[in-house]
Amino acid sequence: MTFDQLKSYHSDRVDALCPGHPEIEHEGIEVTTGPLGQGVANAVGLAIATKNLQATYNKPDFDVVSNHTWCMIGDACLQEGVGLEAFSFAGHLKLNNLTVIYDNNQITCDGSVDLTNTEDINGKMRACGWDVIDVEDGCYDIEGLIAALEKARASTDKPTFINVRTVIGIGSAVAGQAVAHGAAFGKDDVANMKKMYGFNPEEHFVISEEVRNFFSSCVPKGQEHVAAWEKKVQEYESKYPELGAEFRRRREGKLPENWKELIPTSFPEKATATRASSGLVFNPIAAEANNFMVGTADLSPSVNMIWKGKVDFQHPDLKTTCGINGNYGGRYIHYGVREHAMAAISNGLAAYAPNTFVPVTSSFFMFYLYAAPAVRMGALQHLQVIHAATHDSIGMGEDGPTHQPIELAALYRAMPNLLYIRPGDSEETAGAWIAAIEAKNTSSIISTSRQTLPQLKQTSRDGVLKGAYVLEEDEDAEVTIIGVGAELSFAIDVAKELKATRNVKARVISFPCQRIFEQQSLEYKRDVLRKHRVPAVVIEPYAPNGWERYANAAISIKRFGHSLPGKAAYKYFGYEIGTMTTKIGDYLDKIKSDEILKQEFVDL
Amino acid sequence: MTFDQLKSYHSDRVDALCPGHPEIEHEGIEVTTGPLGQGVANAVGLAIATKNLQATYNKPDFDVVSNHTWCMIGDACLQEGVGLEAFSFAGHLKLNNLTVIYDNNQITCDGSVDLTNTEDINGKMRACGWDVIDVEDGCYDIEGLIAALEKARASTDKPTFINVRTVIGIGSAVAGQAVAHGAAFGKDDVANMKKMYGFNPEEHFVISEEVRNFFSSCVPKGQEHVAAWEKKVQEYESKYPELGAEFRRRREGKLPENWKELIPTSFPEKATATRASSGLVFNPIAAEANNFMVGTADLSPSVNMIWKGKVDFQHPDLKTTCGINGNYGGRYIHYGVREHAMAAISNGLAAYAPNTFVPVTSSFFMFYLYAAPAVRMGALQHLQVIHAATHDSIGMGEDGPTHQPIELAALYRAMPNLLYIRPGDSEETAGAWIAAIEAKNTSSIISTSRQTLPQLKQTSRDGVLKGAYVLEEDEDAEVTIIGVGAELSFAIDVAKELKATRNVKARVISFPCQRIFEQQSLEYKRDVLRKHRVPAVVIEPYAPNGWERYANAAISIKRFGHSLPGKAAYKYFGYEIGTMTTKIGDYLDKIKSDEILKQEFVDL
The missing domain is CATH 3.40.50.920 (Rossmann fold)
Structure with missing residues (x-):
């Protein structure tokens, strides 16, 4: 990033790389942030992606996937429900490749955090299955910070929460105050801070030789890392040609070439609910194409997303009471009753690398209102996430008006870069899935019925397209x-x-x-x-x-x-x-x- | 409820009092349930309502308000973000008049809860500031249950979480299994259960003389309680005529008669953001009419909802770092960055008694997508909740596309029983608030700008109506x-x-x-x-x-x-x-x- 670009922060330049919030379109930005709490769930998705690729492709002699996910959060992310859902789920999954660094400055817009939140956050995180590391002086204790990061990376079998006490706006006249969050410090204050830290207050956008040299030295280091990894992957491809080719296909964001042929060319003539049609169409694809990570917010019996031979994504040591176990190579995710986190975690999966994963979520259509902020963030980031929404319309009647999504289609039809598709029978459901799968930079909702529907002679999958x-x-x-x-x-x-x-x-x-x-x-x-x-x-x-x-x-x-x-x-x-x-x-x-x-x- | 009505469960009777989920329209139902997690937040709202009325009207010799809020929840409510936000906030507020009874059967639709949630829930609740009581045998230990409830009611200064281990579908052939949740047991199984418990399996909808007598005896008891309370209120009104009259007005769901006259008849001619207009219009009303409980999801500096002399709703012993304290008589609620819980808690406030409280929430319009499931539940339940949504349109530009609510108006314009109002200047903002305040069985969103707007000569508050x-x-x-x-x-x-x-x-x-x-x-x-x-x-x-x-x-x-x-x-x-x-x-x-x-x- 150049000085010129740095200067574009909050400017009226249309091509600014420094908008108000980081945006995925710009190089080096993993996910777009802004709406609070989403990032926690995105990070969980990124960590799941790593675990799944490792379980699928790594060999004892080849760790072709070895990244760790670091996530920086503030006080508010610990208040938002989507973050809380994601914390709980990450603890359950024992994602030890995930570290959340909590910038604990105890300030939000209204004032000190103790206006609204006085819980024992470390205790809460531990109860959620996280390791907790404290850094008491996050402002100046560099060695303590480094030690915490090292320890987090070496974590045993849990994700790590580093609670770093900091002071917002440190060094400024408004240090430790809410105004330090959103308002500019002003010229005088900035000048004072510069003086205090030994800079020339008259100079702007200056970087010392020492700092410049350090960062310049990072470039060749990075290039070396890339070269070493590419060499490793080349050797891997020689030794494991089949897996290697698949790993390459995945990295290129491609599905198996024959994916469309896996869809039945015709369907039973008997009346079929389109939620069942969804299974007929998609399960054969999900079984073959391991790009798909399919999940449900606790509605497996209703949404028909389970393919024959599916394996759950779970920590391999987990032994559940109901006997359904899994491992990190599994591609079916029981998200629990956490619709919002499900969609936001799916965004993280999709953001790991373009189309390497194609996440599929599933729930009743009505509950995509719970998930809506994350569905929006997927569409906004041009991520391919497919939402299999069943029980649409009013055919699920007994559950009552709380489950009848009268106004919800209006939202999703208005939402940019999202396909809201309501197929009318199995043939149209085939078209709906083809449209969603071919839309590689767009999110989709496939909206299906609970009740059985007649199979129509006039319908066509091409028509849906x-x-x-x-x-x-x-x-x-x-x-x-x-x-x-x-x-x-x-x-x-x-x-x-x-x-x-x-x-x-x-x-x-x-x-x-x-x-x-x-x-x-x-x-x-x-x-x-x-x-x-x-x-x-x-x-x-x-x-x-x-x-x-x-x-x-x-x-x-x-x-x-x-x-x-x-x-x-x-x-x-x-x-x-x-x-x-x-x-x-x-x-x-x-x-x-x-x-x-x-x-x-x-x-x- | 008659046998005839009991038989209407899931029937095609339009007037059924036993629909799939409890609905507020039917006598004895406090809030409509169905979407998981909402109830936790509703209960927090009900408990806040009690605390606020107590602080406002109770006297050492007159506890005219003394109810306790009991909330039954299942495993899923502990997974949903809105529930988690509400738990955290209730702990902060030290609502010792709230007891949550957790029907801990460890089963959701997908199977056992340990598929998705293996956290230490008691530890988590304690970390959130709750007292925890365990009931190990929730199926048969009646005395243990009663003791837990008694203890909860006598709780010191925290809300209470009673963790009751139960078995879903106990006594049936599918006891302890996920299918016990949604599917009917079937005739044979029901017959077996009846036999086991000493009933005649051939008889249906039968209640023993003993049970009937017990419940019949509740009616006069209830009538006595009502009569005693009415007498107490009468005496209270004699001793405290002013407060008594106000308490009566509140119970009748009325605002002070002069509320509309509190709105300025004209506004400054200078360009004004409608978010500021909102303050000009509403703050004088909020100051006078104590039906209004005004809250914000951590955007006090932006939403202009603070009136002169406002007092925060807080536990009186809380001493915050930033020095903004309050008491239970306060009517300004810092909800923290918890938009969803804010709206769902407001539904609870509104449901306490019709229009006794008129909750007002505030945040950026975009974040009413986080709150949307609760905004919907308010509209569905005919609750008067007013949402002051600022930063609408694209005028808040710097925050970027994550904050620009392009498609959100489409949702709220389609949502039944909700007024989505976008006023154009201060005069229209007056009309917007009048419309929202007069809509006693309808929720509203007043959607205002961040940026200043010219004041137009042609606008009229009556036009908005x-x-x-x-x-x-x-x-x-x-x-x-x-x-x-x-x-x-x-x-x-x-x-x-x-x-x-x-x-x-x-x-x-x-x-x-x-x-x-x-x-x-x-x-x-x-x-x-x-x-x-x-x-x-x-x-x-x-x-x-x-x-x-x-x-x-x-x-x-x-x-x-x-x-x-x-x-x-x-x-x-x-x-x-x-x-x-x-x-x-x-x-x-x-x-x-x-x-x-x-x-x-x-x-x-």
Whole structure:
């Protein structure tokens, strides 16, 4: 980093390498930081990545993977839930290749930390399964710091927490105060600090010869390390050609070439829940392609992400009460009921090296609201993380409105660089996984149903790759019916019923992913939508926000759900074929004579 | 609850009192549960409510408030971040009126808890400042349980955690197994259990005379307690008429009658950030109306929620390093960097008794994504919780894309029973607070700017109460420009510039809240929007999702933000008056000759 770049901190330079928070786009930055607590979980993901690669590729004579993860945190990271979830999980996994260095200055924005947190943090970390090292004078005791770091790296079988007492803004006039966090010190104070430390207060951006020489000497050292490692890997590849080739493939961020062929070309005709379809599509890939690290927030029986022969990622010595054990070479992660940490740890896995790992998370769709800040950070960092979200829509009814994600699709359809895909049957679920797996710099949510769905003849995986496509065409149609995901068959049935009861011709389109559709050509989009020729009605038991772009009316839900068995819930909210047919038919009649209504978006 | 209602568990009865999860709408249910971990924080809120009322109203001779909060949790609540944040905070506050009873069966959906969590939970709770009581045999040791509960109620100066070892599905064939959690036992197993416990397996929904008598005897006991308490309150009101009247007002969920008059009728004309406007509007109300419990997730210096003379809610013995102390009568809560718990604790405060407390939270808008699951639970439970969210839009630029909430408004505009309000200046901020305070069964987010904004002559607080209103009318207008919140002045300036440079007449509407607007009459909505007469363009640096209902085109942002100082960020994303004017002018020209484009939603 040049002086010029250093000067760009908080500047209006668009190409600044020193923005307010470190960003992954810039060389040498492992993950983007900013939202507190995420980094703890990211670090756990990085440490898991190392453990898994070591277990998979290292040989007694070849430690081709040997890095240690160091994570610097502040007081706030110890307050945020996502950090606390990650600490607990890292202790469980005994990640002894992870060291968290706690910059314990006891200051946050509001004042001293004891305004809000007076717990025994060392005791808490020990209870979570961490080794704790204290550094009493983190400001001046350099040798103590070095000793702590050395000890942490040599840790036995636990992650290490180094509690380093520091003083924020040390040397400044506001040392030890909250204002030292966010506000600039001011010229005079900086000048005083420089004087105190023996610098010339009139000189700016100066580095002494001694320091410059030290850092310059790091460059050849680094180059030597790289050369030595590359030589080692070359020898490894000679001695273990198969593993070596695979290790190379992984480092290049590639999947086995045949991954797409592992997906069934056809599916059973019987009604199938798309959460089951997800298993049919993805399990064969997960079994073969060891880039995938698949996890669940305690919903293994519901999300169907377990492939035949899966091995859990666990400390090899762990013996669980239920008898499901594993080792660090395993690629199935029981995250516990920690949705937020699951997604943030997955970001760390993905950030280890581009596409070397492709993390998959799984939970009920509703609980991706718990995980949302981390899902966002994955999308923001262009990380490929795939979230298998089941129990979408209102078909999981019995669990009630707390589990019915009425407004959640609106969030994820608006979130940049994220594909929110709702497949309608197994064939579309194949398309959804292909889209997510091919999106190497983008996160995805594959949103599936709890309840069984009919398998449709008109669906196509290639159609999903265009975001929306025509299922049933009719050049004389008076209406386009947009079907989505679990309710896709409703669109087809309503079209039939419109013809049968009102002699109204309808075309039907399947619309699994808005963002993919937006990426298509204007010509394709207009050809599919034809909004300028016939009105379109979307059927989806979610808040309609965003569908107004593609439809003229919606059979949607603008209130919270209701606790009822799936079928009863659909009925309660008016998603019966007859009811929907009447609504759409009446709407079409009305707009014939009401020019204003015709130009408004209508909730049916 | 009748047998008939008990039978409604998971049934398709719309009026079931036994839905999948307890719901606040039904008598005797304190809070709606379902999403794990929320309940821990709700319980902390309930306990804070008690402490605050006690400190405010109890007298040495009158304990008019004396309840204890009991909270039952499972293994998962100890894994979720929101629970962990709340535990830590409750320990800090020394809430000795709170007891958490941990149903420690060591089973979650995936299997035994030791798959994912092997920490020393008692040690962790002690480190968090809790007393811990063990009950080794929670299945059969009734006396041990009672002793633990008695001890907890008499706890010294800490909240109490009772760790009760239990067996899930005890007595059934699947006792101690994960399947006992979600699946029905089946007829045979239930019959066996009944036999084992001495019941007739052929009889269903039977309660013995002995049990029935015991519970029947509870009714008069309860009535006696109520009568005794009412008598006590009556005497209290005689002895302390002023306090008594206030206590009654609070119990009736009323604010002081003059609350609206406390809001300034006019504001300084100088440019003011709406986060500062929020303080000008709300601080005088908070000072007077002690229903308000105001908190912040460590952003006191940024959110302007501190009123003159505010007292912190803290344990009275706490002596902080920074010297800001308080007592249980205080109404300003430093939540620490715990956004999620802040919102969930606020739900508990609000659930204590309807509108007795009106909790206010505050943080940057972006961090309401951390809090989102709890904000949702507040809205779902019809709780009045007001979230003062600052640093919205892209004006906080330097903090970068992690802090720029591009897609977050889409979530909150779609969330049922929540008012997401973006005021444009101080006058509109007054309207936003009035709307939020008058919405007694609805949660609100008041979304304000970091940067200063011009004070507009055309704005009106009454306009905000209609969701959208006309700022500048022109019967011959060719376009409606929709301005929102921090960018409202842009709409006015662009309208001027359109006239000056292109001789295009524009009308301007201010649109602070979509949900309030939706509640207006069709006539009013059509009169404001006039979408059938002239095209509308919305200006907002957020994802446009949802604006398609009201506008034909948007100057919006469909990618993540960029780290730049506020003004530079606006420029970078094309929010300069000239640029916007050109975009809108060109758009109007284009649609004159392009009938298809005219009917599509266009991103400018």
